[in-house]
Amino acid sequence: MNRYLFCTLILVFLACCIALPASAVIQEVTLKGSVASLSASANTVAIENPLRYGCSYPASGSPVCTFTPMNTSALTGTAPDPAAFTMFKTGDPVVATSLGGAGETWIALAKLFGSRPDQEHVTDIAGDATTIPTPLAGNYSLVLDTNPDCTTCAGTICTAGSASVVIQSDGRVVANRTLLPGGVLTFNGRNDGSSVSVTFVKGQALPNTCPQHRAGIVGGVQPVSDYIVRVVPPIGMIASGAEIPLPVASAPPAAATTPAQTRKSTSLPVVVIGALGVAALVLAARRL
Template sequence: MRLGYFKRALLVVLILIFTCVFSASAVLLETTVSGEVTKINEADNVIKLHTNEVWNGESWVMYSVTSLDKQDLTGSVPDGDIFDYLQTGDIIQGTFTGDEVSTVIFVTVARVERPDSSSRYLSDSWGDPSLLVSPFFNNFKISYEMTADCNECTGSVCTADSSDVSVSQGWQGQNYLTETTMVPGEKYIFTSPEGCQSELAVTFVEGQASADVCSRALVEGPQPFSDFAIHVVQKGTETGVTVTPSSTITETVTTSATKQPEATQSPGFSVAVVVIGIMAALCLRK
């Protein structure tokens, strides 16, 4: 009697573990690559990229030593503004989700200002800046925190009604920090110290935040992504755009824009699934 109860209890535990393992795979796999734009198709909202390097989390490595199946990628872009700036032959950095079997989805695309420089400064970016590897020209760096509208959630993500944006600029501890709160559609010019001839023009297009901040229950699904159009501009050549929110949202929760963990399955994933299956079968034999 007790042995049978133990087996049933063990089976329940194994099923829960099995469920948790597969729930984690709902997070979208992110891959960051760098290469040359070989084709632009504005009508279909896609670009084609010849991949030269892949970011491994610590450094750039040559495509030939990675596990990517395809070197030439076709992907949709996160923002239509990109077609006013990007040209064939440009070197870009991009982060896409999913595999590279067909058309990938770029959630971040950034144009490299000086491709031959080891510093790899960026001149423009579109999509989610939390996934950027390199800083912008003049060492501009951007981060953000989204404020979720808990009345506008679908699955694992909520619409963000505002974003606290921080931009730093400088070197060797002499960083100048500017912070502001932006709403979708708003454009803000982050100025640089006297003597610097460039500024950072940031447009907050739209944002998402994790639904976890609005619910005590764990919500399965893909991670949130946000869209900013960011450009390094000549000082004094751009002006900001202020947008008045259409309504005041009272039920909001702030979430940080730290980079989401990649959904790369560990080497032991398949082994764990097999072991769980065997143990469950043994429990049901008697």
């Protein structure tokens, strides 16, 4: 291999890296506040006194994730699902995630349960439950992953033909099923009066499993889905409107940065692909 050919290969490789779509290019903002108003006719929900969710990454140890005040008194956005107007009322504490900036388009709304910040849990979610970082009440958690309908893809997004839904109790799988749009998975097998119900309304998925797409380079706009989640807390969690603390359960190291409701990663980041390619080209150069 001569040096001219080597330089040409580098230029081609860099051009390919630039052409690859980046993953999750639309900003998601998660915040906490209180429901200020709801308008079913305008399909909007306003949240007052918002606190923005963010994480800091120290040189050693786990990330520290907190909600901090925003420089605004209220934010308004469209509702992710009509169920929000029966699920919430004015004054309810809420965690919300919007797409494309703060407010404007809510892709998830979750009702908070608990009397103090360190005791907050979620009982109800409308929208994309994978974007809510606050854990579900009763030590429940969900693993949600959509499956593409390969005949309905546009760019890097397909309509989801189904969703794989897993319900966990104390980290143990207690129910799982693949749901078609409108399908419901329910679990009430504990002896504490608690239950979890998950409805897959509709969704989007990456086309990484579709034969017309090459696996490993799928990216672009992140898929967004719509679920309705309802949790009945265990008996004894409510006492005069205040939550009784649950036993502390050990969490995996990634819990600080991963929502309690998770979806599977389906593509290798472009940065990683680029790093591997550059390393290979450097090794080739040393052999010249």
